[in-house]
Amino acid sequence: MIPALSLDNITCTFVSKDDRSQRYTAVADTTLNIAPGEFVSVVGPTGCGKSTLLNVGAGLLEPSSGTVKVFGQPLNGINSRAGYMFQAEALMPWRSALQNVIAGLQFRGVAEDDARRQGEEWLTRVGLQGFGDRYPHQLSGGMRKRVALAQTLVLDPDIILMDEPFSALDIQTRQLMENEVLDLWNAKKKAVLFITHDLDEAIAMSDRVVVLSAGPATRPIGEFVIDLPRPRDVAEIRTHPRFVELHAQIWGVLREEVLKGYQQQKQKV
Numbered sequence: 001m002i003p004a005l006s007l008d009n010i011t012c013t014f015v016s017k018d019d020r021s022q023r024y025t026a027v028a029d030t031t032l033n034i035a036p037g038e039f040v041s042v043v044g045p046t047g048c049g050k051s052t053l054l055n056v057g058a059g060l061l062e063p064s065s066g067t068v069k070v071f072g073q074p075l076n077g078i079n080s081r082a083g084y085m086f087q088a089e090a091l092m093p094w095r096s097a098l099q100n101v102i103a104g105l106q107f108r109g110v111a112e113d114d115a116r117r118q119g120e121e122w123l124t125r126v127g128l129q130g131f132g133d134r135y136p137h138q139l140s141g142g143m144r145k146r147v148a149l150a151q152t153l154v155l156d157p158d159i160i161l162m163d164e165p166f167s168a169l170d171i172q173t174r175q176l177m178e179n180e181v182l183d184l185w186n187a188k189k190k191a192v193l194f195i196t197h198d199l200d201e202a203i204a205m206s207d208r209v210v211v212l213s214a215g216p217a218t219r220p221i222g223e224f225v226i227d228l229p230r231p232r233d234v235a236e237i238r239t240h241p242r243f244v245e246l247h248a249q250i251w252g253v254l255r256e257e258v259l260k261g262y263q264q265q266k267q268k269v
């Protein structure tokens with residue numbers, strides 16, 4: 001089967017702004033394939049290169065070497081078959097919730113009536129019916145995330161790239177959002193690349209979890225198939241004996257890297 005997203009032998013080396021002779025290889029020789037409809041999470045210690053990989057998949061960052069393919073086609077420039085959701089707030093404060101949701105459709109030249117209809121549908125799907133006229137500052141953090149989710153999914157991307165989208169939320173709101181994402185994913189089965197620090201979240205959501213080593217020259221050091229039943233409730237699945245078993249196995253690989261990453265961060269301070 002042709003992967004939806006294929007990162008083949010990717011290396012990303014950055015040149016220091018202050019000293020052009022200084023180089024830092026964030027990611028080295030990394031291969032990662034995501035099948036159509038597959039939900040893959042990437043976990044790793046802080047600063048190891050997770051966002052760098054996602055940016056490569058999004059076409060926002062050109063790797064120093066290696067190839068990126070989208071449904072078998074080499075990627076040149078922005079990945080137009082992907083939708084992104086980042087940790088930081090991406091809503092436009094001067095636009096209402098509905099106007100934020102339909103911004104991408106307008107950009108694509110979809111007729112205003114059609115865009116509004118689709119926007120309203122998506123606001124309903126993410127539980128925000130009747131909130132379309134509110135501005136971002138009039139919404140809670142969880143509601144703003146829902147708007148951002150609708151904004152991403154209204155474009156019906158074949159690949160969804162998420163970089164710690166819920167890390168700023170309180171635990172209850174976060175679990176609600178995770179379940180919503182799983183329900184929406186279950187209905188449409190798009191390829192998802194999900195970046196997270198949180199191993200519990202990665203296991204609860206995914207078909208597969210990839211563990212990255214601490215930097216520099218980060219690479220995958222473990223890959224685990226998450227054979228837990230679906231549909232899942234992210235809070236309930238954590239008590240499943242198989243979840244506990246998988247958690248112990250993956251943490252066995254991740255623990256040392258997290259400690260290394262932590263030491264490196266301390267040295268940087």
Ligand SMILES: Nc1ncnc2c1ncn2[C@@H]1O[C@H](COP(=O)(O)OP(=O)(O)OP(=O)(O)O)[C@@H](O)[C@H]1O
Pocket residue numbers: 014015024026044045046047048049050051052053197215
């Ligand atoms: N444009 C850049 N120029 C120079 N160095 C960079 C650049 N982008 C990332 N880096 C470095 O590459 C490494 C990996 O960064 P990245 O943001 O991908 O890590 P991460 O795993 O997503 O981090 P976190 O878990 O903290 O979000 C870091 O050491 C970072 O400082």
